[in-house]
Amino acid sequence: MWQKLKNFSRKDPLIFVLAIIVIVVGATFGGLEAMHMTSTDTFCKTCHAEQRVGVRGEHFTWDKNIHSKADVSCLDCHGDPGIIGYLDAHVIAGTKSLLYQIFVSEEKIVELLTHAATDPVAAEHAAPDSACLFCHSDDVNQKLRREKLISVGIHFRNIDEVKNPTYRTSYGLASITGEPVTKGVEPNHAKHISAGLLCTNCHIGVAHGGELYNKPKMQTCFDCHDTVREKVQTVPANEDCAACHTMQKGLQEGTYVKGVDEMRWYMADLSCSDCHDSAFERPNSDKCVMCHDDSYASIMTDTQEAFAERLAEVKGKYAQLFSEREDMPMGKRALFNEYARIIRIAEMDGSKGVHNPDYLDALFTRALELTEAIDTWTAPVAEEAAAPMVQKAAAEEAPAAPAFAGNPAELMEIASAMEIINIAEKYVPEPTKPAVNFEHLAHAQKMACTECHSDPESGVLKFEVGEIKGMKNDFHEKLCIDCHTKQRVKKTCNTCHK
Missing domain, CATH: 1.20.140 (Butyryl-CoA Dehydrogenase, subunit A; domain 3)
Structure with missing residues (x-):
């Protein structure tokens, strides 16, 4: 056969070279297509297809997690960033998984998957920290992009397209190694990473818990803090809730x-x-x-x-x-x-x-x-962008709205003399909330005294004040809340009870 090929190459060298090129291109194209087809979450679902939380239900739990909603698929996390990381995860680890499916018992596979899902070190081996930090940290993303061959012009997986800070800011996320987390607990990621902790020490099952978001367990924090507190004096006490929350x-x-x-x-x-x-x-x-x-x-x-x-x-x-x-x-x-x-x-x-x-x-x-x-x-266009500045300037030049002018001078003198009234001093000797310091003069400048008083000069209210207790009392129901609602005044409890 080799002799026939040799003779053919000598007889028609151009056709031979073209045939070799076609074979190489076809093999390369076929190989790339095969890699694309076996890189999808649908392919992974072939072996991880159970509709439950747990081993063999990895596709089910991933599909319920925020990572799937953000198009972060299996090989985006299960492999280091870059071409080498992709080939290692896809070819080496993928081939190993295939051999396990053929030659290893189901019991042993379940045991290995359970270990990878519950042990932080094994979990980090399956989904390395570099993949987490590549998306969630500007520093790590930029460092790895300098040090690794990330792309060769062919799209294999989404993670290799990630460039921070552009990617994370498109999701409204913080760079966890340089900024405080802005939702929930602030654990100081940079300090924990420098102390040698893995992402999986806290975020075990980050994409496979069966929930939209992964929430680290507080008991995990307490156990670790109790262990290291004697050596690391800056670790907050368990009862110091606000240090982290x-x-x-x-x-x-x-x-x-x-x-x-x-x-x-x-x-x-x-x-x-x-x-x-x-x-x-x-x-x-x-x-x-x-x-x-x-x-x-x-x-x-x-x-x-x-x-x-x-x-x-x-x-x-x-x-x-x-x-x-x-x-x-x-x-x-x-x-x-x-x-x-x-x-x-x-x-x-x-x-x-x-x-x-x-x-x-x-x-x-x-x-x-x-x-x-x-x-x-x-x-926005240039004119629209300028509009707020024009409006602001006009507002600054506009004269202030005149004060309410319906109350006679003698009533305004009374209001001035009693500019602030502490309601509790007169009606609620032992209030359960901070006393309301009623801005008497400010109200008199905006509304008629007769809105609240049947006899403004003597200070008699339109209703007889009963017991002032809890939310349901006469001040709330017959004056404040009803008036604020009608006038669309954006006031809150804190505005008056302060």
Whole structure:
């Protein structure tokens, strides 16, 4: 046969060379197509197809996770970034997995997969830290792109297209090795990584827990901190909740989200342990009535029910917008990322609104404003970009609106003499909330005294004040809340009870 090929090559060398080129090109094309076909999550599903959480259900759990929603597929995580990492994961590890399927018993395979899903070191071997940090850290992404051959012009998997900070900011994410995480616990990733921890030490099962988001277990933190605390003095005490739970503290203080007016809660200075007897059990209404009157039990329930309704309302368009985000222009996508962040914060607030009801309500209002802004978004042009500045200048030049002029001078003198009235001093000697310091003069400048008083000169109100206790009292129902609602005044509990 070799002699025939030799004779053919001598007889028709051009045709021989062309034949060799066709064979090489065909083999290369066929090989690349085979690699593409066997690199998809659908191919992986062939062996990991069970519809449950656990071994053999890896495709099922991945499909429920945020990684799948962001088009992060199996080989994006199960292999180092770059061509060498891809070939190692696809060819070497893939061939090994195929041989196991043929020659190893199901019991042994289940044992190995269980070990990889429960042991942090084995899990990191299956899904290396370099893959996690390539997407979630600017520093690591840029370092690996300098040191490795990432692409040869052929698209094999999504991770090799990732260039930070562009990629992560398109999702509204922080660079975890250089910035604080902006949702939930702030663990200081850089410090943990420099201490030698693997991503899987905390995020075991990050894509295979059967949930949209992976939440590290607090017991994992406690166990590790208890072990190293004697050697590392900076490790926070387990009872120092706010050291790590910065989101919950920020919500309680009403300062967590930029672009939303701060609303300091009247109980913002409470420590976590004032309500939480255990780090692993949330308090119920029984805890409320230990300090407050019985009406607070229903307040807590009502607050959480209202929170659930509003969360469902603002999430109404989330799935649709998330599916559209890849095609959104950057300006529109920035609005979506802000909207998505507010939803994520609300979902992670374990109190379901109780930490700061008014502030969370303001976040929901902001989320709805963002959905409207997304729906009406148009690409800015030079004239449109200049419009806000023109409007601002006009507003600065416009004269201030005149004060209300309906009250006679003698009543305004009384209002001036009693500019601020402490309601508690007269009606509630032992208030359960901070006393309301009523801005008497400010109200008299905006509205008629007869709106509240039947006899303004003597200070007699239009109603007889009964017991001032809990939410349902005459001041709330006959004056403040009803008037604020009619006048569309954006006031919150914190505005008056401060």
